[in-house]
Amino acid sequence: MKQAIVARADIGMGEGKLAAQVAHASLSAYEKADSQLQSQWKQGGQKKVVLKGESERQLHELSEIADSKGIPNALIRDAGHTQLEPGTVTALAVGPAADDRVDSVTGDLSLF
Template sequence: MKQTIVARRDLGMGAGKLAAQVAHASLSAVEDASDRARTRWQGEGQTKVVLGVDAEGELFELADAADAAGVPYAIVRDAGRTQLEPGTVTALAVGPARDDAVDRVTGDLPLY
């Protein structure tokens, strides 16, 4: 069981902003996961991997792939209080789910 969080590199987010967006994505997707998946993932150490893409459209393509595969996911839109304009899409979490299911969606992406 694992979760991947995909963040946009093209936005130039500072380290703190990136960390906050990754956390938002992770928690949102976990809230949408089934109780069984959430419990199993938590029991296995809550594996998370942060990956990167260079455009908003890539996040939506991955979200569509996760949806089609039945894998929980969450897209994050920034509130616009600090570095970004309100509504800027910053990150996508995929999972928690079985490793192979998550890898079918995000397995070809590079680390952030």
């Protein structure tokens, strides 16, 4: 079991902003998972990987793929209080789900 968080590398988020957006994505996708997936992931150590995203379009496409496979996912839009314009898509979390299911969506991406 794991979760992959794809954070946009093309919008120049500072380290703190990046960390916050990754955290938002992780929790939001976890909340969309059913109780069985939540339990399995928590018992397995809540494995996560953070990957580089290239664009807003890419994150939308990955979200659509995850949706089509029935994998919980969450697309995050920034509120715009600090570094970014309101509504900027910053991150996408895919999972928790079985490693191979998450990899079927995000397996071609590089680590952040």
